[in-house]
Amino acid sequence: MSDFLSDSDFTRIRDLIYNESGIHFSDSNRTILESRLKERLKLQNLESIGEYYKSLTKSDNELKDFLDSVTTNLTRFFRNQAHYDTFINYVIPDLVERKRQSGDKKISIWSAGCSTGEEPYTNAMVLKEHLPPDFKIEVIASDLSLKSLMKAKEGLYLKSRVTGIPDNYLNKYFTEEDNSYRVKPEIVKLIKFDYHNLKFGNDMRNLDIVFCRNVLIYFDEPAQKNVIDNFWNSMAPHSYLFIGHSESLFGMDTQFKFIKTDWACIYGKIQN
Structure with a gap:
């Protein structure tokens, strides 16, 4: 278990992402989610996941920015x-x-x-x-x-x-x-x-x-x-x-x- 992201915090952040977007984070993607959360906390000047979770539930703009950060934007012209x-x-x-x-x-x-x-x-x-x-x-x-x-x-x-x-x-x-x-x-x-x-x-x-x-x-x-x-x-x-x-x-x-x-x-x- 990460010192930064506890199992309970991972579960509630993962569930929030799923409920808002349908995107599913499995345990194998946990490190990706953790790195994105660290970036958002630093930008928001917040200390804990709990504080950030409150920010996500209160601010539509922050929620959109967070969902933006957890999506992977890999593409190219004439792909496949x-x-x-x-x-x-x-x-x-x-x-x-x-x-x-x-x-x-x-x-x-x-x-x-x-x-x-x-x-x-x-x-x-x-x-x-x-x-x-x-x-x-x-x-x-x-x-x-x-x-x-x-x-x-x-x-x-x-x-x-x-x-x-x-x-x-x-x-x-x-x-x-x-x-x-x-x-x-x-x-x-x-x-x-x-x-x-x-x-x-x-x-x-x-x-x-x-x-x-x-x-x-x-x-x-x-x-x-x-x-x-x-x-x-x-x-x-x-x-x-x-x-x-x-x-x-x-x-x-x-x-x-x-x-x-x-x-x-x-x-x-x-x-x-």
């Missing part, structure tokens, strides 16, 4: 190329054909847990590149971390962060600034960044595609089921869900269909 091969060669052609038949020439996509913006910008560029010019693009990007969202909105990335972007995309959709690259306004304007806690539902409806990759791993089974059910309610009758390559809906009571493509496995809400 097999997903993007599926997106380009399977999902987009299918949706375009169906949309043309219905007369609805708009693709709506949600990047849930978007971190610092690499994924939604990638998705916007891919849609811009591969959709017919008469189609409208709507990209919604959300995260639990306000700090990450502010970075995402800025659309400015160090050269070391853009190494995964194909040259044709980099030249077409970015401008170089000193040691960085900035996303061009034509892509930025396609994206709406918004704070959202996946534990709770949302008012989005008829989404054609949802990306939520490497987020479910932070939730226990009931919280995962809640998130997946909320996605189902947000998605159009014929739509697609991308989750992390190490994540699965296997064994979960869900109506999503497992889809194996030539490139990767995804899920579909197939009702028509």
